[in-house]
Amino acid sequence: MRYFLIAGEASGDQLGAALMEGLRHLDPEAAFLGVGGPAMTPLGLSSLFPMDELSIMGIWEVLPKYRHLKRRIAQTAQAVIDAAPDVLITIDSPDFGLRVARLVRAQRPDLRTVHYVAPSVWAWRPGRALKMAQVIDHVLAILPFEPPLMRAAGMTCDFVGHPVATADVAGPDQAQLFRNAHGIAPDAPVVLCLPGSRRGEVTRLGPRFDEALIRLRDRVPEIRVVLPTVPGVSGLIRDMTRRWPTAPIVIEEPDEKRAAFAAADLALAASGTVSLELAASRIPMVIGYDMAPLSRLIVGALLRTDTVTLVNLVSDTRAVPEFLGSRCQPGPLALALQDALEDPRLRGAQLDAMDLTMDRLGKGGEAPGVRAARSVLQAITAPR
Known part of the structure; x- marks a missing residue:
């Protein structure tokens, strides 16, 4: 299968790399396209442009680059449409990824869409989940109490474990x-x-x-x-x-x-x-x-x-x-x-x-990247 992944910052790059490894384990013919950083590119992703262009935080930092970011959003959405992948996976960075997903959905409403890392609607702005459900079919959650909140908004959702629970710690x-x-x-x-x-x-x-x-x-x-x-x-x-x-x-x-x-x-x-x-x-x-x-x-x-x-x-x-x-x-x-x-x-x-x-969070269990990959494959093949 062909997977189009979009990561916008270092944490998303790490999640994306683990997901790619899991997908390759479960789907040896997996092919990857999209936007990623130094963790994802060695695994076969040729990034459309340097990921660090998207690693911008705060209103005052974004404003000077707003036009450039809009061009990147349009470029990425067109790349998704041209590539015709089996799934679009946006990883964290919702300000960029979900805007791309919205443009893609307008032209390819049949394309399955997945977002990795649920928005923190349990903390504030619960309406974000409802808005996200307009363009996202399935969510990969890293906190165990998030799936019911995503499902209530109209998306399917699996808890896939948090990377910190299986990360190496020193002795x-x-x-x-x-x-x-x-x-x-x-x-x-x-x-x-x-x-x-x-x-x-x-x-x-x-x-x-x-x-x-x-x-x-x-x-x-x-x-x-x-x-x-x-x-x-x-x-x-x-x-x-x-x-x-x-x-x-x-x-x-x-x-x-x-x-x-x-x-x-x-x-x-x-x-x-x-x-x-x-x-x-x-x-x-x-x-x-x-x-x-x-x-x-x-x-x-x-x-x-x-x-x-x-x-x-x-x-x-x-x-x-x-x-x-x-x-x-x-x-x-x-x-x-x-x-x-x-x-x-x-x-x-x-x-x-x-x-x-x-x-x-999944300590002692299966690696989150593999759990996330299995969830993606199930979401792709599930009937609408």
């Missing part, structure tokens, strides 16, 4: 090597600082997280702070942290990041998927997040849940403390960090919630 040997390499004493608590992967998040949360860690260090002087980062913001992080009194160890390499997670005793993190990465490594955490005042007001009015931390949502607990919006301040963060470090009862509750989360 005690790598943790010890990390401590040795950075001169961290055996009894010194290692605290991860994770202020986000986008520039706006880092500049907004970074100083507050640093101040919270200063206050924690006043109470627990022996802590060592480690700040894993990613290429897009590593320069900003290094410039910013040179002025931080906590003087964190900044790391960027993926293998060193895995080792740091294995060595860590505690984490202060921005809200997002990173909470699941921390859960996979069984690291107690405190979550903080804030945004620009207008965005905070809008999102606060639309929010439909009392927690946005994925560990809390998947485990159906509230074990992980979170401080959102105006509550994301150094004082409360520092107190919660100290409790998470020193209170065995609170640490135990978090660890139990993390273990339950990983079980529910």
Whole structure:
């Protein structure tokens, strides 16, 4: 079969690569077309254009490139129509992928369409699912409570597992090597600082997280702070942290990041998927997040849940403390960090919630890419 896949950012590229491997396993004659990045291209995808053209976040970043993006949407939709694939699979990045799907559906209403990663309608803007159902037939969900929400909107949906549940994690040997390499004493608590992967998040949360860690260090002087980062913001992080009194160890390499997670005793993190990465490594955490005042007001009015931390949502607990919006301040963060470090009862509750989360996300089961591939093949062959 011929599969047209569209990924728009690094996380979608990784999901797309795993899906392609799964499809090739189940369908050895699989042929791939579309848009992807460095993870998907070695598996046989010749990208229409560089995927990083689509990795744009925020209104002010999008506006200058709006005309160019519209041309890319039209180009991609025409490429789908010309290629006449068996299925169109859009992966995350709904602002681009679903616009392509809408143009394609107008000319090829018979073409099966699949979207990988359900929109977070459980958190806000439930109407997005109904709008998506106009152009998408089937959804691959990575959170176990999402399929009923997608089905209620008129799409079929399968939970296919979350990649974090089957990802490799480092062990005690790598943790010890990390401590040795950075001169961290055996009894010194290692605290991860994770202020986000986008520039706006880092500049907004970074100083507050640093101040919270200063206050924690006043109470627990022996802590060592480690700040894993990613290429897009590593320069900003290094410039910013040179002025931080906590003087964190900044790391960027993926293998060193895995080792740091294995060595860590505690984490202060921005809200997002990173909470699941921390859960996979069984690291107690405190979550903080804030945004620009207008965005905070809008999102606060639309929010439909009392927690946005994925560990809390998947485990159906509230074990992980979170401080959102105006509550994301150094004082409360520092107190919660100290409790998470020193209170065995609170640490135990978090660890139990993390273990339950990983079980529910598919730990120990079939790889999500294979599950997703099987779901796609079933969706293609199912009667309308």
